[in-house]
Amino acid sequence: DAGITQSPRHKVTETGTPVTLRCHQTENHRYMYWYRQDPGHGLRLIHYSYGVKDTDKGEVSDGYSVSRSKTEDFLLTLESATSSQTSVYFCATTMRTQHRELFFGEGSRLTVL
Amino acid sequence: KNEVEQSPQNLTAQEGEFITINCSYSVGISALHWLQQHPGGGIVSLFMLSSGKKKHGRLIATINIQEKHSSLHITASHPRDSAVYICASNFGNEKLTFGTGTRLTIIP
Numbered sequence: 001d002a003g004i005t006q007s008p009r010h011k012v013t014e015t016g017t018p019v020t021l022r023c024h025q026t027e028n029h030r031y032m033y034w035y036r037q038d039p040g041h042g043l044r045l046i047h048y049s050y051g052v053k054d055t056d057k058g059e060v061s062d063g064y065s066v067s068r069s070k071t072e073d074f075l076l077t078l079e080s081a082t083s084s085q086t087s088v089y090f091c092a093t094t095m096r097t098q099h100r101e102l103f104f105g106e107g108s109r110l111t112v113l
Numbered sequence: 114k115n116e117v118e119q120s121p122q123n124l125t126a127q128e129g130e131f132i133t134i135n136c137s138y139s140v141g142i143s144a145l146h147w148l149q150q151h152p153g154g155g156i157v158s159l160f161m162l163s164s165g166k167k168k169h170g171r172l173i174a175t176i177n178i179q180e181k182h183s184s185l186h187i188t189a190s191h192p193r194d195s196a197v198y199i200c201a202s203n204f205g206n207e208k209l210t211f212g213t214g215t216r217l218t219i220i221p
Contacts, residue, residue, distance in 0.1 A: 042117065042199070042211030058208065090156065102146060102209075104156040 003027055006091050006105035014113050019078040021108050023091030029103070031094045032074040034058075034066065036087040037107075043090065049074055081112045115140045117202055119212035127220055132187040134215045136200035143204060145183050147174050150197040150214065159185070159198075192219045 003026035013019055023032060031050055035043040035058075045058030047066040055066050063085060067075045078085055091105040116139045126132055136145070147159040160167050160174040162183070167174050171190075176183040187194055197214040 040213065042213045043201070043209075044211070045208055048208070088154065092156075101158045101161055102148070103158065104148075107154045107156075 004091060004093055004103055004105040006089075006108045008108060009106060010109050012111045012113065013081055015082055016080050019081050019110065019112075021076045021089055021091075021110070023074045023076070023093075023105055025072050025074075025091075025093050025103075027093065027095070027103070028071060029093035029095050030071075031096070032068065033092040034064075034074065034076045035090045035092065036060065037090060038087050046076065046089075078110075081110075083112050086110060086112045115142070115202060115204060115210045117200060117210050117212040119198075119200055119215050121215060122213070123216045123218075125218045125220065126190055128191060130190050130219075132190050132194070132217065132219075134185045134198050134200075134217070136183045136185070136202075136212055138181050138183075138202045138210070140204065141178075141181070142202040144202070145176055146201040146209065147183075147185050148199040148201065150199060152196065156199070187217075190219045192221050195219050 005024050007022045033048040034046040037043050044060045046064050049055045049068040065077045089108045092102050094100045094102050118137050120135045144163045146161050148156050149159050150156045162176050171188045173186040195218050197216050199214045201209040201211040203209045
């Protein structure tokens with residue numbers, strides 16, 4: 001268990017409101033990722049970070065921003081939530097690169113009404 | 114663009130049966146991951162392999178680089194093996210491409 005916690009685990013919000021999901025890790029892993037999981041799709045990468053203040057976009061980054069001011073925290077922000085962002089969001093970390101074992105958080109279920 | 118396909122999408126078997134889940138990818142990769150997602154939603158890493166075969170308990174993962182194919186086998190399956198199994202591949206960069214998963218149900 002890599003000690004990855006996500007918060008909140010469940011959230012219901014309304015269209016147009018800002019939402020921030022937090023991923024916290026205690027393993028000092030360098031790489032952190034945010035994925036969304038939707039029916040009929042594999043996990044899709046939203047954004048990732050390869051160090052403090054170093055982030056890059058994934059394949060579905062529109063409408064999302066991230067920040068990483070400390071090694072242990074990776075925040076995902078929806079500036080103005082839309083119904084298409086209703087999903088389950090997973091944070092993942094790895095010590096070095098994707099060639100290493102991935103560790104996942106428990107997931108955050110977001111519903112945008 | 115790398116695409117990852119898994120088969121079957123759903124698999125139901127009796128307890129004790131030998132299970133095989135397949136994963137094919139479209140371009141050369143540097144590593145392939147097998148993950149397990151429990152009914153409660155949590156995801157755990159089972160294997161990461163770039164060649165050959167790995168074994169952990171009743172689980173065996175193999176990969177054929179030339180054929181761009183990997184298999185996950187479960188011997189002596191048990192109801193607690195019921196889960197969604199996901200394969201994912203990467204090219205050597207930081208981005209994984211995930212399959213849509215195989216839902217396995219083991220009936221006692």
